[in-house]
Amino acid sequence: MIRHIVLFKFKPGVSWDDPRAQEAERVAAKVGSEVPDLHEWSVGRNISGRPIAYDFAAIGLLDDEEALERYLVHPFHQEAIRLWREISDWVIADLEE
Numbered sequence: 422m423i424r425h426i427v428l429f430k431f432k433p434g435v436s437w438d439d440p441r442a443q444e445a446e447r448v449a450a451k452v453g454s455e456v457p458d459l460h461e462w463s464v465g466r467n468i469s470g471r472p473i474a475y476d477f478a479a480i481g482l483l484d485d486e487e488a489l490e491r492y493l494v495h496p497f498h499q500e501a502i503r504l505w506r507e508i509s510d511w512v513i514a515d516l517e518e
Contacts, residue, residue, distance in 0.1 A: 461482035
């Protein structure tokens, strides 16, 4: 199994008050129900005020690297990427479980 973790940090001038951030969050929450390869999908806003903290996280569970590749190119996931790319930078980690 592969645990896919993505942490998003807003670009300067973007906050949760921005309608683009709210739309990106709404779409990200639906990725788990739209991408069949995902066994688990969890998203949420960061609650820490520490300066090193990121603003949003998405965590998924997939069978293997082939499933991860299908997830990455899935059209709904690509739409989520488009929305987040406009307002944030992100880092990822893919962990074998």
